Amino acid sequence: MRALNKFKISVLSLFAALVIVAIVIWISGYSPFDIYARIFKGAFGSKMSIALIFSEATPLMFSGLAFAIAFKARIINVGVESQMIMGALVGAIAGAYIHGLPHMAHVTLTLLLAGMSGMLIGFFICFLKVRFHAQEVVICIMMNSILLYVGSYLANGPLKAVGAGVAQTETILETAKLTKLIPKSQLTTGFLIGAAIAIALAFILERTVLGYKIRVAGNNRIAGETYGIQATKLYYITFMLSGFIAAIGGSVLTQGVIMRFSDGAVSGYGFRGISVAALAMYNPLGVIFSSTLFGILNAGSQAVNRTTTIPYEFVDVIQVMVVVFISAPQIIQAVEKFFGDRLKKALPKRPAAAKPDQELPRA
Amino acid sequence: MNTAEIIISATLRMSVPIVLGSTAASFSTKAGVVSFGCEGMMATGAFCGALAVYYSNNLLLGVLCAVLGGALISLLHAFLHVSNKVNGTLSGVSVNMLGTAASALVLKIVWKTAGFSPEYRSFVKLSDGGLAKIPWIGPILADQNILFFVAIGIVLVSWVILFKTPFGLRLRMVGENPVAANTVGIHTSAMKYAGVIICGAICGLAGAYLSLARMNRFVLDMTGGRGYVSMVIADLGGANPLIAGAASLLFGFFDCLQSIFQSVDTPSQFWMIMPYMFALCVALVNNKFAHGPAGMGKHFDD
Numbered sequence: 237m238r239a240l241n242k243f244k245i246s247v248l249s250l251f252a253a254l255v256i257v258a259i260v261i262w263i264s265g266y267s268p269f270d271i272y273a274r275i276f277k278g279a280f281g282s283k284m285s286i287a288l289i290f291s292e293a294t295p296l297m298f299s300g301l302a303f304a305i306a307f308k309a310r311i312i313n314v315g316v317e318s319q320m321i322m323g324a325l326v327g328a329i330a331g332a333y334i335h336g337l338p339h340m341a342h343v344t345l346t347l348l349l350a351g352m353s354g355m356l357i358g359f360f361i362c363f364l365k366v367r368f369h370a371q372e373v374v375i376c377i378m379m380n381s382i383l384l385y386v387g388s389y390l391a392n393g394p395l396k397a398v399g400a401g402v403a404q405t406e407t408i409l410e411t412a413k414l415t416k417l418i419p420k421s422q423l424t425t426g427f428l429i430g431a432a433i434a435i436a437l438a439f440i441l442e443r444t445v446l447g448y449k450i451r452v453a454g455n456n457r458i459a460g461e462t463y464g465i466q467a468t469k470l471y472y473i474t475f476m477l478s479g480f481i482a483a484i485g486g487s488v489l490t491q492g493v494i495m496r497f498s499d500g501a502v503s504g505y506g507f508r509g510i511s512v513a514a515l516a517m518y519n520p521l522g523v524i525f526s527s528t529l530f531g532i533l534n535a536g537s538q539a540v541n542r543t544t545t546i547p548y549e550f551v552d553v554i555q556v557m558v559v560v561f562i563s564a565p566q567i568i569q570a571v572e573k574f575f576g577d578r579l580k581k582a583l584p585k586r587p588a589a590a591k592p593d594q595e596l597p598r599a
Numbered sequence: 600m601n602t603a604e605i606i607i608s609a610t611l612r613m614s615v616p617i618v619l620g621s622t623a624a625s626f627s628t629k630a631g632v633v634s635f636g637c638e639g640m641m642a643t644g645a646f647c648g649a650l651a652v653y654y655s656n657n658l659l660l661g662v663l664c665a666v667l668g669g670a671l672i673s674l675l676h677a678f679l680h681v682s683n684k685v686n687g688t689l690s691g692v693s694v695n696m697l698g699t700a701a702s703a704l705v706l707k708i709v710w711k712t713a714g715f716s717p718e719y720r721s722f723v724k725l726s727d728g729g730l731a732k733i734p735w736i737g738p739i740l741a742d743q744n745i746l747f748f749v750a751i752g753i754v755l756v757s758w759v760i761l762f763k764t765p766f767g768l769r770l771r772m773v774g775e776n777p778v779a780a781n782t783v784g785i786h787t788s789a790m791k792y793a794g795v796i797i798c799g800a801i802c803g804l805a806g807a808y809l810s811l812a813r814m815n816r817f818v819l820d821m822t823g824g825r826g827y828v829s830m831v832i833a834d835l836g837g838a839n840p841l842i843a844g845a846a847s848l849l850f851g852f853f854d855c856l857q858s859i860f861q862s863v864d865t866p867s868q869f870w871m872i873m874p875y876m877f878a879l880c881v882a883l884v885n886n887k888f889a890h891g892p893a894g895m896g897k898h899f900d901d
Contacts, residue, residue, distance in 0.1 A: 260704070312688045312689060312692070314688070364883060368883040368884070370882045370883050370885060371834075371882065373635060373688050374827065374830065374831055374878075374879075375879065375882060375883075377824065377827045378827070378875045378878050379879075381824050381872075382876065382879070385868040385875075386868070388868050389866050389868035389869070393866055507692070507696055510692060510696070511696075545711065547704055547707035547708055549704040549706075549707050550704050552696075552699075552704070553697070553700045553704050555696075555700070556693060556696040556697045556700050556701075557697075559689075559692070559693045560675070560679065560697070563683075563686075563689050563690065563693065564678075564679050564683035564685050566683050
């Protein structure tokens with residue numbers, strides 16, 4: 237019942253966000269129905285556009301998962317961005333400079349190295365937080381900026397590809413590229429890796445001691461400590477797990493789409509992950525679907541943007557409004573109650589539905 | 600002007616948004632609300648100011664619109680955090696994201712460009728007046744624009760409001776202990792709303808400085824993390840506008856290094872990292888000598 241209620245709030249929030257943005261579109265002189273129809277058509281128009289949905293969803297899924305797992309322990313990891321940049325950077329280095337490995341081994345090694353680097357960033361942030369009692373939010377935000385410029389420096393300077401006109405590293409080797417699920421598209425096995433991680437996270441959260449501890453620490457830290465859960469240790473583990481996932485997301489972006497690290501190419505996914513995680517109600521399995529949903533919006537708006545001058549920036553506004561509505565479900569509940577009451581008054585009273593027969597004992 | 604004067608003048612110029620931002624964050628912090636949304640409020644202020652000046656060609660109207668815009672988006676922060684008890688950081692993140700996303704959208708709708716606006720009129724330096732004739736500090740003051748002096752005024756007035764008026768006392772009490780404040784009959788939610796809205800208004804002014812004085816066009820992400828830095832600086836100053844304002848000068852110094860050393864043969868990113876490194880270090884040493892209010896993020900009925 238509770239899960240159903242959460243699902244309802246999540247759907248209504250998305251609907252409310254779409255309505256608000258529709259009003260904005262209408263005020264600015266376009267037809268919202270027309271735009272939404274075009275987005276839908278653009279997203280499902282061809283085989284390639286459907287592939288684009290999932291390839292757009294892939295990085296969002298990773299950042300959404302990273303944010304969701306941290307939020308389960310009530311940690312707000314706004315440093316997902318920095319961990320993704322780190323992952324993309326390490327992925328590009330490992331992909332371009334490790335030679336002589338077979339395809340599978342090279343891909344796996346690159347992903348793992350990138351993941352470890354994200355874990356390292358997570359560990360570093362935790363260490364600063366625990367050792368200096370600084371606010372992790374501030375550390376995360378500053379790490380985002382610092383790593384953005386470190387990446388920019390490396391792409392402009394020491395790691396710049398020979399003869400490249402713009403700031404980018406060497407293209408990664410063929411052996412490090414993720415296998416494409418649909419030829420000529422950007423849809424790679426990265427999506428499957430993300431889905432596998434989501435399922436693994438759901439399993440960890442629901443079926444293991446570690447997941448139980450994370451949930452207890454998130455719901456009631458004092459109760460958890462009384463019970464013997466070491467909050468600091470758990471904080472480290474959760475944050476590093478979150479960093480690991482985010483960095484793999486960055487590396488998947490490098491190995492599947494960009495094929496190199498280039499200045500500023502990975503930015504912006506970290507904060508969008510918050511919308512993805514919020515729409516999924518911080519449930520790892522839900523993240524698969526919520527990221528696909530945002531993938532539809534992104535892919536559709538890209539298609540719309542190719543043919544018309546309609547601004548595609550409103551997709552970002554939809555994502556933000558989703559966060560607002562999900563984090564304050566009271567708003568949705570109030571609106572629902574308002575319209576529910578009106579609806580009840582407006583509709584003629586129906587005779588009470590006959591109660592369903594009680595389940596018969598099996599013979 | 601000689602080199603020292605150029606550096607001091609640039610430092611002052613760079614620190615104005617941080618001075619205003621940290622003053623704004625002080626109000627929010629003192630009311631016990633996380634000032635994480637400053638970034639989005641600044642961005643909104645910068646955009647509203649740019650929009651108003653572009654259409655009216657009136658700088659005063661631009662500043663007013665920036666202040667109103669900042670206050671308006673801060674209402675969302677207050678509504679989420681105070682009325683709906685959303686975690687302050689999360690509601691701040693939503694405000695920041697909304698500030699960026701909404702400006703990008705309206706920018707595209709109004710100007711049909713991605714990321715920047717056309718150029719418009721902006722505040723000019725005060726070099727024409729008699730300021731330059733003042734010995735020692737004259738040339739430096741003449742290198743500033745009117746918003747610099749407005750900022751100094753706002754810092755002083757804010758300090759008086761926070762520490763010398765009944766309103767300030769109540770605001771601080773709500774921040775320290777909302778339950779006790781509620782018991783003595785203070786409307787804690789109203790006080791928190793007031794703190795956040797004042798924060799938004801001053802952040803809007805800081806944004807106006809960026810888009811109307813520092814540059815003569817609006818560029819997306821032109822706040823560049825200054826809202827977050829303001830929050831750190833306000834913490835460093837114990838949410839006291841005077842101390843925070845002085846600390847902002849340090850940040851301004853690190854920010855101006857980047858424009859001075861850009862021509863020197865070192866990677867420009869090295870100098871661009873400096874302000875953030877500085878803010879990070881400040882955040883690390885902060886807890887040694889500054890504490891936020893005890894009731895941070897708490898509500899009267901928790």
